[in-house]
Amino acid sequence: MSVATQSLEEGMLNIASQSLEEYGVIAEQWGKEHRVLEECWKCEDWLTTGLETLEVITAVDAVLQKGAEQGKFDLTHDIQDAVLGLYELWLKPSSLAEERIASLHENGQTPSNGGEFREAVSRIEALVDERKKRREKIRSVDQSMLQRLAKVRRPAVEWFNDDED
Numbered sequence: 829m830s831v832a833t834q835s836l837e838e839g840m841l842n843i844a845s846q847s848l849e850e851y852g853v854i855a856e857q858w859g860k861e862h863r864v865l866e867e868c869w870k871c872e873d874w875l876t877t878g879l880e881t882l883e884v885i886t887a888v889d890a891v892l893q894k895g896a897e898q899g900k901f902d903l904t905h906d907i908q909d910a911v912l913g914l915y916e917l918w919l920k921p922s923s924l925a926e927e928r929i930a931s932l933h934e935n936g937q938t939p940s941n942g943g944e945f946r947e948a949v950s951r952i953e954a955l956v957d958e959r960k961k962r963r964e965k966i967r968s969v970d971q972s973m974l975q976r977l978a979k980v981r982r983p984a985v986e987w988f989n990d991d992e993d
Contacts, residue, residue, distance in 0.1 A: 868937040871928050875945045878918070878925065882948055885914045908963065915956050922949045 889911050896903035926949075929942045939945075 864935045872939040875941045
């Protein structure tokens with residue numbers, strides 16, 4: 829075998845080896861990108877489920893609020909607390925969702941509904957805070973009224989009892 833032929837064969841083997849190496853790197857990179865993209869799709873599905881669940885909760889809340897405004901029924905503290913509890917339960921996995929969105933973003937993917945989800949979380953956090961403040965205000969007023977009634981009732985009971993003597 830001539831030196832030229834041997835050099836040609838070695839050159840071709842080097843080219844083939846480099847191509848094979850590039851092919852492996854590309855396949856590995858494609859696999860990683862595919863896994864990240866698949867994770868992004870799963871996250872989008874999860875966020876969609878969360879947003880659809882929130883639509884149901886807000887629809888129930890709206891029906892209850894409207895019914896109470898129209899005088900069809902009383903929106904008791906228990907019902908208000910139950911609705912507030914639904915919103916609070918909905919918010920619980922939001923920190924995990926935020927972590928997943930951030931992780932995907934770091935890997936070059938962003939769920940298409942991530943912004944909408946974040947806006948919904950902010951809106952519901954504000955709603956929950958506002959309703960909790962309102963509930964505490966109502967409870968303090970209720971407590972204050974009970975204390976006043978107790979003060980008024982006590983002299984009346986004493987006066988009534990004095991007449992019996």
